[in-house]
Amino acid sequence: MALISEGRFIEDAWRRLADEEALPKSGKIIVSLSRLEHAVAHLDAGVALGVLAPNTTEPEPLAAALPRLSLISIVFPAFADGRGFSLARLIRRAGFTGELRASGRLLADQYRHALGCGFDTIEIPDDLAERQDESQWQAERTAHARTYQRGYVAPGSILEARRKAAAK
Amino acid sequence: MTAHDPSLARPNTPVTTYRYDEFDAAFVRERVAEFREQVRRRLEGSLTEEEFRPFRLMNGLYLQLHAYMLRVAIPYGTLTARQMRRLADIADKYDRGYGHFTTRQNLQYNWPKLIDTPDILEALAEVEMHAIQTSGNCIRNVTADHFSGVAPDEIEDPRATAEFLRQWSSAHPEFSFLPRKFKIAVTGAEHDRAAIMVHDVGLRIVKNAAGEVGYQVVIGGGLGRTPFVGKVLRDYVPRADLLAYLEAVMRVYNRFGRRDNKYKARIKILVHEKGIEEVRAAVEAEFAAMDRSAFSYDPAEFERIAGFFTPPPYEALPAESAKLRAERVTHPAFGNFAEVNAAPHRVPGYAIVTVSLKPIGGIPGDATSQQMRVLAEASERFGFGELRISHEQNVILPHVKQDDLFDLWKLLDGAGLATANAGLVSDIISCPGLDYCALATARSIPIAQAISKRFSDLSRQRRIGKLGIKISGCINACGHHHVGAIGILGLEKKGQESYQITLGGDPTFSASIGEILGPGVTAEQVPDVIEHIVDFYLAERQEGETFIETWRRIGHARFKDVLRREGEDGADI
Numbered sequence: 198m199a200l201i202s203e204g205r206f207i208e209d210a211w212r213r214l215a216d217e218e219a220l221p222k223s224g225k226i227i228v229s230l231s232r233l234e235h236a237v238a239h240l241d242a243g244v245a246l247g248v249l250a251p252n253t254t255e256p257e258p259l260a261a262a263l264p265r266l267s268l269i270s271i272v273f274p275a276f277a278d279g280r281g282f283s284l285a286r287l288i289r290r291a292g293f294t295g296e297l298r299a300s301g302r303l304l305a306d307q308y309r310h311a312l313g314c315g316f317d318t319i320e321i322p323d324d325l326a327e328r329q330d331e332s333q334w335q336a337e338r339t340a341h342a343r344t345y346q347r348g349y350v351a352p353g354s355i356l357e358a359r360r361k362a363a364a365k
Numbered sequence: 366m367t368a369h370d371p372s373l374a375r376p377n378t379p380v381t382t383y384r385y386d387e388f389d390a391a392f393v394r395e396r397v398a399e400f401r402e403q404v405r406r407r408l409e410g411s412l413t414e415e416e417f418r419p420f421r422l423m424n425g426l427y428l429q430l431h432a433y434m435l436r437v438a439i440p441y442g443t444l445t446a447r448q449m450r451r452l453a454d455i456a457d458k459y460d461r462g463y464g465h466f467t468t469r470q471n472l473q474y475n476w477p478k479l480i481d482t483p484d485i486l487e488a489l490a491e492v493e494m495h496a497i498q499t500s501g502n503c504i505r506n507v508t509a510d511h512f513s514g515v516a517p518d519e520i521e522d523p524r525a526t527a528e529f530l531r532q533w534s535s536a537h538p539e540f541s542f543l544p545r546k547f548k549i550a551v552t553g554a555e556h557d558r559a560a561i562m563v564h565d566v567g568l569r570i571v572k573n574a575a576g577e578v579g580y581q582v583v584i585g586g587g588l589g590r591t592p593f594v595g596k597v598l599r600d601y602v603p604r605a606d607l608l609a610y611l612e613a614v615m616r617v618y619n620r621f622g623r624r625d626n627k628y629k630a631r632i633k634i635l636v637h638e639k640g641i642e643e644v645r646a647a648v649e650a651e652f653a654a655m656d657r658s659a660f661s662y663d664p665a666e667f668e669r670i671a672g673f674f675t676p677p678p679y680e681a682l683p684a685e686s687a688k689l690r691a692e693r694v695t696h697p698a699f700g701n702f703a704e705v706n707a708a709p710h711r712v713p714g715y716a717i718v719t720v721s722l723k724p725i726g727g728i729p730g731d732a733t734s735q736q737m738r739v740l741a742e743a744s745e746r747f748g749f750g751e752l753r754i755s756h757e758q759n760v761i762l763p764h765v766k767q768d769d770l771f772d773l774w775k776l777l778d779g780a781g782l783a784t785a786n787a788g789l790v791s792d793i794i795s796c797p798g799l800d801y802c803a804l805a806t807a808r809s810i811p812i813a814q815a816i817s818k819r820f821s822d823l824s825r826q827r828r829i830g831k832l833g834i835k836i837s838g839c840i841n842a843c844g845h846h847h848v849g850a851i852g853i854l855g856l857e858k859k860g861q862e863s864y865q866i867t868l869g870g871d872p873t874f875s876a877s878i879g880e881i882l883g884p885g886v887t888a889e890q891v892p893d894v895i896e897h898i899v900d901f902y903l904a905e906r907q908e909g910e911t912f913i914e915t916w917r918r919i920g921h922a923r924f925k926d927v928l929r930r931e932g933e934d935g936a937d938i
Contacts, residue, residue: 276416276542277419277502277542278542278624279502279539279540279541279542279543279619280619280620280624282538282539282540282542282619283539283616283619283620284620286539286616290654290655290656304412304416306399306403306412306420307542309538310538310539310541310542311538312538313538313539314538314539328410328411328412329411330411333406333411336402340395340398340399341395341399341536342391342395343388343391343392344536344538345392345532345533345535345536346533346537346538348656349538349539351538355388355389355392355532356663356666358388359386359388359666359669360663360665360666363665
């Protein structure tokens with residue numbers, strides 16, 4: 198797997214913990230959603246906790262665990278399945294400030310959608326990373342100066358820019 | 366726009382359409398650059414065809430039966446003369462000299478090359494046009510009443526709302542990968558010319574008890590293989606909440622719309638399976654939970670947009686033109702055109718003219734580049750340089766002086782654009798069918814042509830009166846056959862084309878889905894069947910009754926009966 202952050206491929210400091218693996222005493226681990234409650238209750242305070250959430254996850258049950266979570270990784274089963282974008286919005290709205298990760302066969306062309314909905318990092322399979330090199334992610338990150346929507350994370354909203362231009 | 370723009374020097378320069386500011390222009394240019402890059406990456410191999418597909422669709426590019434097809438957006442159907450000329454130039458340079466106007470206020474080119482499409486998009490961007498979101502599983506080009514701003518029965522021009530929505534929906538970060546395509550239509554009049562009841566979201570501009578303008582929101586309408594008339598989600602949404610409310614609708618749909626089966630992925634299926642109450646509860650809960658201030662409606666922005674849709678400088682004229690009255694008598698062919706294709710205008714002395722793209726025996730919605738140029742000229746000489754595209758696949762000149770109608774008619778007649786059949790039986794809506802479309806199971810165009818020829822006598826058409834025939838070449842229903850007073854659906858049965866006839870469809874506020882008349886008939890039989898239905902209607906109708914009114918009064922069974930009897934008499938129906 199390759200991890201993209203701020204338009205660059207970076208080392209992943211997180212490790213996915215298999216359900217049958219014992220909880221570690223240190224490090225950064227990502228557990229499955231079904232194991233989340235158990236991990237919150239039993240994990241050492243020094244271990245950073247992340248969760249792998251299917252895109253059909255309801256945000257409400259996650260809410261209780263949010264203060265303990267440092268990472269939420271939302272699964273994109275296919276790049277054309279946009280449910281993860283809405284789920285990301287809801288998780289951010291619930292107050293999550295940690296790392297929000299999109300995991301799946303996402304394309305560089307969708308980077309701005311992901312960033313706009315509150316994702317920080319994108320995790321893609323290696324074969325895809327080979328075809329979509331860093332320059333494509335970097336280009337997509339910087340290509341779109343402004344968007345029409347407000348309330349989304351974006352370099353700038355056209356509506357704000359218009360307002361500023363009109364005030365001059 | 367620069368001061369050197371030649372269109373500014375023309376008389377009758379349009380004053381009633383939205384003009385891009387620097388941000389709109391930059392946005393569209395960025396999209397073109399992005400698509401150019403995507404085409405390059407596709408050709409170079411860093412995008413597979415499967416990966417490229419949604420992005421080319423979001424830029425209007427389809428892979429059709431024989432070639433690529435480019436679908437250009439004509440937002441809310443409004444077009445300037447300059448833009449129409451550009452469409453003609455593109456048709457000549459990159460296509461085969463014609464374009465096809467569709468039921469969703471788009472223009473389709475049937476023969477562009479993939480490698481040329483970024484250049485075409487650039488040529489469009491120069492005249493403030495684009496192909497953004499004319500396809501794909503995103504919020505499509507927003508459509509509106511083609512009589513916007515000139516209809517006598519209008520509460521408010523819906524184009525300001527449509528433009529507001531065009532901007533909001535363009536490249537939306539959250540809603541560009543929906544379960545399926547998503548279509549929004551807006552009307553501001555008492556009579557629905559935008560078919561809002563058969564859209565994913567239909568917006569009807571209404572006033573509340575305090576006289577404030579807001580929106581009735583209808584969701585879950587649609588045609589295709591499971592046609593539904595939309596249901597009212599909310600009777601009144603204040604303008605200030607429109608975007609927030611639509612975000613709530615879209616979020617509910619994005620999260621809960623089915624994705625296991627593309628035929629069940631539209632919002633109409635969600636509404637059907639969950640029930641409107643459950644969907645409403647989910648939307649209202651989301652709406653209540655949102656931080657509406659974060660992306661709140663900006664009244665100044667709405668006013669800025671609405672400010673473009675102001676009336677052109679009309680002259681003060683008598684309500685009825687004496688010149689027109691005289692010319693109607695001296696030139697009967699013109700008289701028929703004026704009677705059938707001119708509609709009442711809100712301003713005295715003016716008319717709304719429908720230019721039919723349905724010549725007898727022609728291909729519905731097709732226009733040659735030369736015809737497009739004549740239309741551009743007509744709009745400049747006689748209509749403040751503004752045109753509209755209707756969902757009936759015709760072109761509208763929204764502000765023609767009654768005094769000018771005769772000269773307009775002569776100009777149109779010289780270009781084969783004066784067929785006096787607007788709303789009549791040969792004003793047929795038809796999809797491209799098997800002649801172009803990769804999805805189609807039967808031909809549509811030859812059926813439309815055969816019916817048109819059968820009813821070629823325009824005086825007979827006038828006697829029959831308003832009657833909408835709509836033809837689709839497959840169950841996806843792009844020809845809207847379900848809401849045709851007479852609908853025709855082409856299917857393939859055992860290697861043969863078979864046509865199923867429906868009666869009683871209605872796309873307006875009183876929307877209804879047509880009922881099937883009986884077993885399918887062959888292509889050759891279709892004109893006979895239509896003629897029998899029409900004859901039966903003429904025999905049964907009461908004074909002033911339209912086809913649909915007669916059908917509703919006497920019932921579907923009577924129509925079925927008469928056809929059964931005709932069949933026994935040897936008509937082989």
